[in-house]
Amino acid sequence: MIEPASCPKFTLSLLGRFVLTGPNGVVSLPNKKLSGLLAYLACTAPEPQPREKLSTLLWGSHFDAQAKQNLRQALFKLRQILGHEALEGHGELVSLNATVILCDVGRFEALVRDGGREALSAAADLYRGRLIDDVNVGEEGWSDWLAVERERFQELALSAMAGLGERELAAGRADQALKAGQRANALNNMREDAHRLIMQALSATGRKAEALKYYQDVVALLKRELNTEPDAATKALVAELRRAQTLIESAAVSEIEISFPPAPAPMMAVDQPSIVVLPFRNMSDDPEQDYFADGVTEDIITALSRFRGFVVIARGSSFAFKDKGLTSRQIARQLGVQYVLSGNIRKAGNRIRVSAELTHAYDEVQVWSERYDRSIVDVFDLQDDISASVAAVVDPAVRDAEIKHARRKPPANLSAYDIYLRALPHLWGGTRDDIMMAIALLRQSLTLDQMRTTTLAALAWGLVMASPLGATALPETLVEALSLARRAVEQDGTDAFAHAVYGFTLFGPVGDNEQGRIHCLEAVRLNPSSAFAWGILGMIDSMGGDYQNAVACLQRSIVLSPYDNMLHFWMTGLAASCFALGRHEEGISWARNSVQQNPSNGTGHRMLAANLAAVGRLQEACDVTRERDAVQKTTIGELRAVRFFKQDEALERYLTVQRMVGVAD
Incomplete structure (x- = not known):
């Protein structure tokens, strides 16, 4: 026919x-x-x-x-x-x-x-x-025409996303409006209409404190990039949000004071864990430090709320219990949460000491504790530093505690979330067997709950990592990874982990460098305390050629989460960046640390050999290559196909030293 x-x-x-x-x-x-x-x-x-x-x-x-x-x-x-x-x-x-x-x-x-x-x-x-x-x-002629058309189509896309968000907001679909605003912002973060849409959507979903914090980020962005202030429409919106937030917090305090103390409530019956951050106590003689303690507490609440692995009780509710004379367990039962983060602050001279403790409220077991000693230079920078540091470490601490609880459950009682938790240690294990087990468990979890954003992103990450670990090399696997990562971002445009995974998938297997980096930048913006987001941005820059920024991002990731399961990966990126920059002694140090963190890290061994050979320590480099080849042999052709370095000059230098140390063509 x-x-x-x-x-x-x-x-x-x-x-x-x-x-x-x-x-x-x-x-x-x-x-x-x-x-x-x-x-x-x-x-x-x-x-x-x-x-x-x-x-x-x-x-x-x-x-x-x-x-x-x-x-x-x-x-x-x-x-x-x-x-x-x-x-x-x-x-x-x-x-x-x-x-x-x-x-x-x-x-x-x-x-x-x-x-x-x-x-x-x-x-x-x-x-x-x-x-x-x-x-x-x-x-x-082509370049001139293309530049104009690209700008025109991007403006049309931005207008479409902003217009869609406004219609979703008017229809009461604030979550969809938020996604539209974030998509527009990922294309051009200088559009104030997109920023206003995001703030309105956050407010409409009950996250007014987060909307106000977002405004502060916008103020800083406009000052840094354009040396200007937000326009009148944005300022008017923020004034309205502030009035509403004040009324909400006042009502929350009054309600608790009137009804307090009620009968003990059962633990929150949700799949995800929940956490309350109690106001940090001022242990100094100076009553003015109360403001600093409250500021640190508020910033920790904001920072933790950016993680999607748990529910964070809002500021109004946690501060309503200030000076009520209740124990952490009583407050936890009142709010129905599993975890309580508490702490105290002490000032001595020009130094501040902050102690923090995370407790599982049900069995009163201490999950994590840490002490932070800092010099007082700029109070606001100090506040940001402490809150980011605490939030970054609390996230994996809660996750590890939840994994232990999931492991104690009988197999017949496992939920989709429990199976997801059991997959995580294998996902970060760094070996072929681990990654295959993680993929199997995550697929099982998705059969029970196909809408969990973090599971979609985690499975996408596992499939991307499977290829370099030798678990799979099928093109269909990478196509599936891209589809899963895209679904995760579309489902929750505020999830930093999902954006980071999608960004790395676009950058690596797909080769869309610019879009990949855009999503990773969005991940860092969404959650500045996410060691994973900083690490992935650093790896993209390490592979893409912006080596100086890669070093800064990867070091930031390590500072945020110094005991992270991904340390070997970030250290490999640092070793690679140092090789490309000609800082080979530093590269040797980072590569040795990477291999020590994970002896199965093949790329870490290759980077160690490359940096050793570059400083003339050829025999040591050959020994490293022989030891690695005994476990997993690699050819120059395979290293070229993996293309860790996207820049030809760095790649050819890398392949040249690999030949010198015994890697066969």
Whole structure:
């Protein structure tokens, strides 16, 4: 049966990477200029384009006769691949036949013009990245046109996402509005309408304190990047939020004072653990330190609320118990939480000592405790430093405690969350057997609960890590990883872990460096206390060539979580960055630490050998290679395919020293 002329034979995706798909799958064009020519005709369709304009656009640096000949050959080649009816010629004019090739840019613009909620949602989904992000023609005319069009389409996407968010907010779907605002912000974090949308959505979901904290971040961003202040609309919104927050906290205090103390309540019957941060006690003689203690407590609550592994009781409720003379266990039962974080602050001269303790309220077992000694230089910086440090360590402490509880449960009573917890130690184990076990458990967890964001992201991470560990190398595995990571971000655009995993998946297996880094930057913005987010951003920069920033990010991750299961991974990134920067002695130190943390870390061994060889310690480097090859042999071809260094110069230097130390081609 002959296909009707109205049914397109090909689809062309330009929003993001260039992908041409035909009846038999993806169609690869022989060179970038053919891709550029087809993309330009698709973007300008249905308007016919002069041949002279096309030849100048794509071959402007050639002589006029040669440029025209190149255009004729290119059009001939496209007709060979797509069929003669795909391109229509009218003398000196050429146009794309939309009945043969359906392009996403036309549909995208039509959806934005429609302006309805469904249309804007579809438009936002259709915008997968910068226009033809992977086509580089190298002609001035092309570059000028592409820069203008990329900006135009990005503005259309931003308007679609902001408009969608406003409609979702008006319909009472604050969670969906928040996702739309965060997607817009990930594209351009200088748009105040997106920032306002995020604050309004946070407020509508009952997270007014987080909305106000977010505003402070926006103030700092605008000052740093543009040396300006938020506009009048943003300031008016924040003034309204502050008034509402004051009323809520006053009501919370009054309610507890009137009804207190009620009968003991049962532990909170939710799958996730919950935690209350009690106001830190001022142990100094100076009553003014009360303000500092309260400020640290508030910042810890805000920092912990950015983690999605547990529920954090809001400031109004925790501060309502201040000076009530109750024990931690009584307060925990009153609020129905499993964990209590408490602490005290003591000032002596120009130093501050902060002690913190995390307790499991049900059995009164101490889960974690730490002491922080700091010099007083800038009070606000000190407050931020302490709150970030405490929050970063409390997250894995709660997780480890929950894992222990899950292990004690009978197999028949395991929930999706329990199975997820049992998978985590294997996920970070760093061996082939561990990662296979983690993948199996996470798949089992998802069969019970397909909507858990952290499980989706964790499984995506496991599948990405499976390939370098030799557990799997199938392309379908990486496609599944990308799909899972994208689902996690779409499901909860505020989850820093999900953004970091999605960013690394886009950067590594997919090769979309810019979009990958955007998501990792969003992860750090969403949760500045997340050692994982900082670590993944550092690994992307280490592999991508921004070695100085990689060192800063990876060191930040280690400072935030000095006993983390991922230390070997971050240390490998530091060893690689130091190799690329020529700081080989530092690279040796980091690589040795990496191998010590995880003796199964093959890349750590390779980085150790590379840095040793670079300083002339060839025999030691050869010994490291032989020891590693005895466990898992690697070839130059495999190292080139993994492409730890995306920059050719660093990669070739790395492969050269690997040959020197005995790695076979």
